[in-house]
Amino acid sequence: MNKYIKYILLLLAVVLVAYKSVYFEKLSERKSNNTAIAFDATAFSKKLWLQQFPVKLDNAVALPVLMEAINKSSTTAFTQYTNALAVGNYRYALVKLDAVVTSVKEDEVLINVQAGDSVLQASLATEFIYGNSIRDASGLVQVKDYPNTSDLNSISEALNKIVRSEVLPSFKSAVKKGNTVNAVAAVELNKEHIHWQGLEFIPLRISIKQ
């Protein structure tokens, strides 16, 4: 008898724990509810690109101006001209630049940028557009608005895709060594270790001077 009571109590405990542990819903209903509130990063980024990026690109700082400002007072310049979502030394800026193409490679275009008295050797990324440079440089996306990190990453992914598919193909097919180009580009800068030579720019608007 004692044995049976023990088993019944054990069974009751298992049922109680299971009752408190799982719940059931219809998958279709749950999905339709979730779809209504799911974040569509592609649509959001497209809207951002078409409606808010043009103004940001028009008002981007010229590279020589940024360099001079940083040389004068880096703290003020980084606050005024750059953005970053993460904590750390890396900051991102949108810059206007004029450059001469020195070499066209499979995944990048090497350029010389005239900045004041100096000539910077740099590159334009034309194939591998990854990371958060575009999103962060724009300053249009704030961490506090997105409790879900994957949403933030999806925005970067969508913006990178837009640049890969809409900005770069026509440039890649037309660019030749010796061309002069005008661009507005995103660039990553390490505020503790500033190296102006060898920077990589991601073009967001680019044209070849005829």
Add this chain to the structure above:
Amino acid sequence: MSQNKIDIKKFQSLIALLLLCIVLGLMTDKFFTAENGLNVLRQVAVNICIATGMTLIVLTAGIDLSVGSVLALCGAVTAGLFKNGLEFPSSDLFVGFTMLGAILAGLLLGALIGWINGFSITKFNVPPFVATLAMLTIARGFTMLYTKGHPISNLGKDFANIGSGTFIEIPVPVWLAIVVVIIAVVVTQKTRLGRYIYAIGGNEQAAKLSGINIKKVKLIVYSLAGSLAALGGIIVTARLDSAQPNAGISYELDAIAAVVIGGTSLSGGKGSVRGTVLGAIIIGVLNNGLVLLNVSPFWQQVVKGAVILLAVIIDKLGEKKE
């Protein structure tokens, strides 16, 4: 005279810990603060959970190299079930998990993995080192498959409290570690299972001849160690509010180090959970002290390795004298 020697050996971990604390206290004024003390305890809580399970295994003359990967897998599964539940499209069914349900599922998964370790060791006579080394890779692979290499984040405030909350000013992970240690001490010191564990580690053949079901005891021990690694995984996940697919890498080494420094013999049969707790705290204090003293992370690894080696040498010298 002999009695005195045994007493000193019994307390050597405690003496080492006290000496370490005194030296660090003299070298940096930030060491002896309540905040730092709680910080150290919070950090060692996970290792105490894992190392307690490891102690039970080492006492049976076994070893478990898979605990770090089990920690990652169980942490990920707990987070995944809690956040995303289970979907069965063919039945149009969604099974959601409450926090309790997800935690229980994680602990059960840990126990199951431990049981598989024990099964391959006892049924097929696979050496524990090899069986658990294989499980280390398998569990890590499953973690990557389950998470697709991405963290599972934003698990909510209630879940995060398990890792970063406090109860009576003491961090919740510390309370969990205290409960684990009390249960483990009672099991090893006051129960038949505990006596069997020591007997198997002391002389497996003699234990077998005296009628102990060695396979059953080992299965229980490996399952317990698996579920304790899972508990560690749940704490780590809650503390980060995110299940990281690469969590727990090299945690098995910290656990083994805690066991060895705590005086448990790797050949089995000798040692205690209390010793392991001291071992885990010594490693935690050492880590903390080296950080406070701004020692390079590369040197920290060297120092930690040297301390473990020293502990084993002292243990072996003691055994020879005996």
